[in-house]
Amino acid sequence: MSKSHFKPVLALALMGTLALTACASTAGDSTSEAEAPITIGVLLPLTGPLSTLGKEMQNGYEVARTLFNEAGGVDGRQIEFQVSDAPTPEDAVSVAGTLSTDPDVTAIMGSYSSSIAIPASAVASRNQMPYWETGSVAAATTDRGLSHLYRTVISAAMPAYSNATQEFISKVAAPALESSPDELRFGLVFEDGAYGTSASDQFKALAGTEGYNLVATESYAANTNDLTSVIERLKAAKIDVLYSVPNINDAILLTQQSAALGFKPAYTLGNGTGYTSVDFIAAVGDTADGLVVADAAPLNISDSLLSADLSPTYSEFITAYEEQIGRKPLTHATLGYVGATVLFQEVLSKAETLDADGIVAAAEAVDLGPGETVASFGVKFDETGQNERAGWFFMQYQEGELVTIYPTALASGQ
Amino acid sequence: MRLSKHIWETILPFLEIHDVRVNYGEVEALRGATLSVNEGETVAIVGANGAGKTTLINSISGLNRLSSGSIMFEGQPLGDLKPHRLPELGIVQVPEGRRLFARLSVDDNLQLGAYHKRARRDSVKGREEIYRLLPVLQDRKDQLAGTLSGGQQQMLAIGRALMAQPRLLLLDEPSLGLAPIVVTELFSIIARIASEGTAVLLVEQNVSRALALSNRAYALQQGTVIMEGTGQELLNDPGLPAAMLGIAAAAKE
Amino acid sequence: MTTIQILVSGVLIGGVYALLAVGITLVLGVMKIVNFAQGELLMVGMYLTLLLHTVLGLHPYVAFPIVVVALFGLGAGIHFGLLRWVVDRGHTQQIVLTLGIGIVLQSAALMIFGGSFQSLQIEPFRGGSIVIGSISIGTTRLAAFVVAGIATIALLFLLDRTLTGKAMRATAMDRDAATLMGIPVQRVYLITMGIGSALAGAAGVMLMPIYPVYPTVGVNILLIGFVVVVLGGLGSVAGAFLGGIIIGVVEALAGFWLGAAMSQIVVFALFIVILLVRPQGILKGDTV
Numbered sequence: 016m017s018k019s020h021f022k023p024v025l026a027l028a029l030m031g032t033l034a035l036t037a038c039a040s041t042a043g044d045s046t047s048e049a050e051a052p053i054t055i056g057v058l059l060p061l062t063g064p065l066s067t068l069g070k071e072m073q074n075g076y077e078v079a080r081t082l083f084n085e086a087g088g089v090d091g092r093q094i095e096f097q098v099s100d101a102p103t104p105e106d107a108v109s110v111a112g113t114l115s116t117d118p119d120v121t122a123i124m125g126s127y128s129s130s131i132a133i134p135a136s137a138v139a140s141r142n143q144m145p146y147w148e149t150g151s152v153a154a155a156t157t158d159r160g161l162s163h164l165y166r167t168v169i170s171a172a173m174p175a176y177s178n179a180t181q182e183f184i185s186k187v188a189a190p191a192l193e194s195s196p197d198e199l200r201f202g203l204v205f206e207d208g209a210y211g212t213s214a215s216d217q218f219k220a221l222a223g224t225e226g227y228n229l230v231a232t233e234s235y236a237a238n239t240n241d242l243t244s245v246i247e248r249l250k251a252a253k254i255d256v257l258y259s260v261p262n263i264n265d266a267i268l269l270t271q272q273s274a275a276l277g278f279k280p281a282y283t284l285g286n287g288t289g290y291t292s293v294d295f296i297a298a299v300g301d302t303a304d305g306l307v308v309a310d311a312a313p314l315n316i317s318d319s320l321l322s323a324d325l326s327p328t329y330s331e332f333i334t335a336y337e338e339q340i341g342r343k344p345l346t347h348a349t350l351g352y353v354g355a356t357v358l359f360q361e362v363l364s365k366a367e368t369l370d371a372d373g374i375v376a377a378a379e380a381v382d383l384g385p386g387e388t389v390a391s392f393g394v395k396f397d398e399t400g401q402n403e404r405a406g407w408f409f410m411q412y413q414e415g416e417l418v419t420i421y422p423t424a425l426a427s428g429q
Numbered sequence: 430m431r432l433s434k435h436i437w438e439t440i441l442p443f444l445e446i447h448d449v450r451v452n453y454g455e456v457e458a459l460r461g462a463t464l465s466v467n468e469g470e471t472v473a474i475v476g477a478n479g480a481g482k483t484t485l486i487n488s489i490s491g492l493n494r495l496s497s498g499s500i501m502f503e504g505q506p507l508g509d510l511k512p513h514r515l516p517e518l519g520i521v522q523v524p525e526g527r528r529l530f531a532r533l534s535v536d537d538n539l540q541l542g543a544y545h546k547r548a549r550r551d552s553v554k555g556r557e558e559i560y561r562l563l564p565v566l567q568d569r570k571d572q573l574a575g576t577l578s579g580g581q582q583q584m585l586a587i588g589r590a591l592m593a594q595p596r597l598l599l600l601d602e603p604s605l606g607l608a609p610i611v612v613t614e615l616f617s618i619i620a621r622i623a624s625e626g627t628a629v630l631l632v633e634q635n636v637s638r639a640l641a642l643s644n645r646a647y648a649l650q651q652g653t654v655i656m657e658g659t660g661q662e663l664l665n666d667p668g669l670p671a672a673m674l675g676i677a678a679a680a681k682e
Numbered sequence: 683m684t685t686i687q688i689l690v691s692g693v694l695i696g697g698v699y700a701l702l703a704v705g706i707t708l709v710l711g712v713m714k715i716v717n718f719a720q721g722e723l724l725m726v727g728m729y730l731t732l733l734l735h736t737v738l739g740l741h742p743y744v745a746f747p748i749v750v751v752a753l754f755g756l757g758a759g760i761h762f763g764l765l766r767w768v769v770d771r772g773h774t775q776q777i778v779l780t781l782g783i784g785i786v787l788q789s790a791a792l793m794i795f796g797g798s799f800q801s802l803q804i805e806p807f808r809g810g811s812i813v814i815g816s817i818s819i820g821t822t823r824l825a826a827f828v829v830a831g832i833a834t835i836a837l838l839f840l841l842d843r844t845l846t847g848k849a850m851r852a853t854a855m856d857r858d859a860a861t862l863m864g865i866p867v868q869r870v871y872l873i874t875m876g877i878g879s880a881l882a883g884a885a886g887v888m889l890m891p892i893y894p895v896y897p898t899v900g901v902n903i904l905l906i907g908f909v910v911v912v913l914g915g916l917g918s919v920a921g922a923f924l925g926g927i928i929i930g931v932v933e934a935l936a937g938f939w940l941g942a943a944m945s946q947i948v949v950f951a952l953f954i955v956i957l958l959v960r961p962q963g964i965l966k967g968d969t970v
Contacts, residue, residue: 061797062797063797064797066796066797067798070796070798102797207943233942234941234943236942236943240695240698240893243695243937244937244938245937247684247688248937248941264799264896272820275818276687292799294798297803298799298803299801300803491861513861513866514864515864524862528856528859530852541852541863544863548864589863590863
């Protein structure tokens with residue numbers, strides 16, 4: 016409570032004093048610049064209900080930083096993080112204010128959740144602070160055309176996002192059921208928060224254009240503790256393919272209760288987040304086997320699928336991650352690693368100056384082709400700051416592990 | 430100031446209230462009351478409304494905090510004890526307005542009267558005795574206390590207090606709101622309890638009945654003792670204030 | 683058949699609501715304190731169950747007595763150290779204090795366990811269900827319901843038949859009169875708070891195999907707990923149990939017929955109707 020009241024006041028006070036000292040600091044610090052570390056503000060939800068994946072993303076950042084600093088940093092200058100916790104949108108506003116007015120902070124990186132990314136990036140852009148988004152998928156994040164916002168991960172508004180789903184259903188799911196998409200009965204279930212609603216809207220739109228037979232649409236509050244009624248309604252609708260958009264705890268509940276109530280649609284297609292967390296895997300174990308999950312980065316792929324010039328390589332990333340964190344990375348760690356590495360290698364290392372204008376210019380110039388990141392997608396930002404080469408991937412739980420099955424080129428297992 | 434009359438009392442005073450003052454915020458309810466009760470004695474405290482009678486009795490029970498003065502029971506200052514320890518010593522109050530546990534049965538109310546350890550052992554036997562003394566309760570032992578008539582409730586309140594095996598029974602306005610015939614029965618029960626050796630401190634507005642029953646009595650006015658003597662002495666005392674005489678006269682009729 | 687399935691599920695989840703609500707209503711009835719930390723006590727019970735499982739390898743149902751006793755101690759400690767100073771004070775102080783205790787427990791859990799959703803896996807019960815015809819009964823939920831029923835009956839027995847229980851009820855009805863009868867009121871409060879907390883612990887143990895734990899897990903469940911307490915009648919233990927089942931069933935049926943998004947609306951609409959039509963609840967506060 017006191018934190019959220021205190022922070023805006025602090026931010027205001029800081030902005031006031033910084034406005035006065037801004038001229039002095041830009042003129043005088045060129046002498047020590049060569050050795051001084053570069054500070055990146057990290058803005059993530061690290062406590063509260065969003066923290067599971069916030070921390071997963073932070074792990075990716077940390078591994079990227081370690082590898083990059085070991086390789087020499089930016090001309091010998093090391094990267095340092097100033098980590099700030101933003102569990103709620105209100106906190107995001109105040110934390111973004113503090114970070115974007117801190118003269119030591121070069122850029123802000125964040126923020127996993129769209130509910131955090133949207134307010135935080137608005138504050139940063141207003142303060143002319145580059146904002147590097149590596150996790151939010153909601154269309155609204157880049158749709159606003161903010162001047163200093165760059166997003167390395169896919170937007171739900173991109174054709175690639177819907178196309179991938181449509182192609183997956185027609186090329187993989189339907190053939191697996193020995194049927195065609197227009198003969199299948201589809202069900203949609205989602206948590207009724209910002210994330211579930213926006214992802215389900217995209218699916219509803221896709222169902223409309225593709226003529227899917229959407230026979231059941233169920234939403235529920237993510238903090239529910241019983242999903243019997245939802246599951247029974249889905250059961251009664253006799254669906255073949257379930258498209259599911261849960262958060263973490265309800266993903267666990269939905270999976271466990273579906274098993275208990277004997278609800279087994281022929282095909283379950285889950286949307287990211289809730290299904291690709293450590294908590295989910297720990298909770299449901301092999302109950303999840305066969306479940307297909309769509310998310311913004313592929314898992315368990317191999318070096319041979321990626322560019323030979325990529326350094327560190329995919330396997331170097333995995334090894335470093337396992338060493339540092341103690342287990343394999345999941346999608347959000349991968350996305351965090353990819354975003355951070357692109358920022359370090361392609362922007363900070365190549366920028367002529369490390370002020371906002373220099374970073375913006377370097378970001379606009381990034382041009383990585385397919386296979387030039389460990390998430391396999393390339394990076395090139397459009398005029399809104401959206402990475403137009405970001406991808407959308409389909410994985411399947413096989414013996415408790417997520418294996419990429421689509422796009423087929425990346426499929427290491429079927 | 431007249432202290433103890435009997436020589437044994439100076440050796441082991443039973444209940445000794447000395448110069449007690451109690452304030453409710455700005456209001457001084459007791460302004461230096463001094464009185465005593467001897468073992469086995471029945472003492473009445475009379476006085477008009479607001480004279481401080483209930484304050485006095487609640488001070489003995491520990492429900493009121495003393496501003497100054499002391500209350501000693503057999504040489505032990507009661508101010509040092511938690512109020513719930515008093516029944517164990519033998520001091521039990523029948524509060525004004527009965528204050529029964531309305532949604533518990535008659536039998537449960539009696540059982541709770543014998544809560545402290547010494548009485549708890551004799552709880553079953555004690556209840557049998559109470560039912561013998563107050564047969565009206567026996568027929569209603571499983572009834573909820575709140576459903577009894579006023580008179581029956583007062584009997585139960587006394588029965589509940591007796592369960593604690595009191596050596597000093599504090600009765601606060603027991604006859605309040607009861608029909609005259611019930612009041613007669615009530616006072617005969619109080620007399621019987623007193624005759625069996627239990628000391629009784631009786632606060633009553635029914636002055637004549639109270640004074641007739643008591644060995645000694647105190648008249649209280651505006652928080653201090655203004656008169657003291659045997660019940661008969663007080664009744665006949667021309668100095669008894671006019672207001673209180675009015676009550677006594679009304680009660681005599 | 684589906685309706686029966688929904689009814690069964692509603693009754694079973696209602697048992698968990700009942701277990702939490704019974705603890706709230708007991709403390710409310712006897713001490714006249716609304717314990718806003720009850721949800722956090724449940725959370726502590728869940729984490730303790732998880733810890734006993736991960737560290738000592740104890741099955742949650744084996745850990746049950748340990749957690750219940752530990753939570754009794756925690757509740758009694760909270761009364762001894764904190765609540766006893768506000769029992770005589772106004773409701774504002776009591777609300778602020780119990781809310782504060784809840785926040786402290788939440789923050790402590792966050793510091794110790796982090797914010798993630800942690801689940802407990804036990805082989806025979808996970809996904810395990812008894813199937814009768816087309817009705818499937820989750821074993822963990824059934825166990826939770828049975829424990830809720832037994833706990834409620836045990837508490838009713840305690841209140842109705844034992845001297846301690848009668849002293850609790852007497853204290854609830856008239857605190858001063860209880861004191862005059864030699865009942866140590868503060869000790870009665872200590873036991874009451876201990877039992878209330880132990881019930882939250884029991885709910886935590888039973889919920890752990892059903893639902894992942896995180897520091898704020900108690901907040902949502904507590905809200906339903908309050909609805910149940912009002913529905914059942916403030917201070918009525920039997921009412922809280924019955925109310926828990928009713929809310930569970932209403933939520934499930936409304937969820938099935940109208941959709942899950944509507945079920946919360948129906949539950950709170952019912953809450954408002956009860957407040958208007960029968961503010962004393964289905965069973966008036968007769969038990970405590």
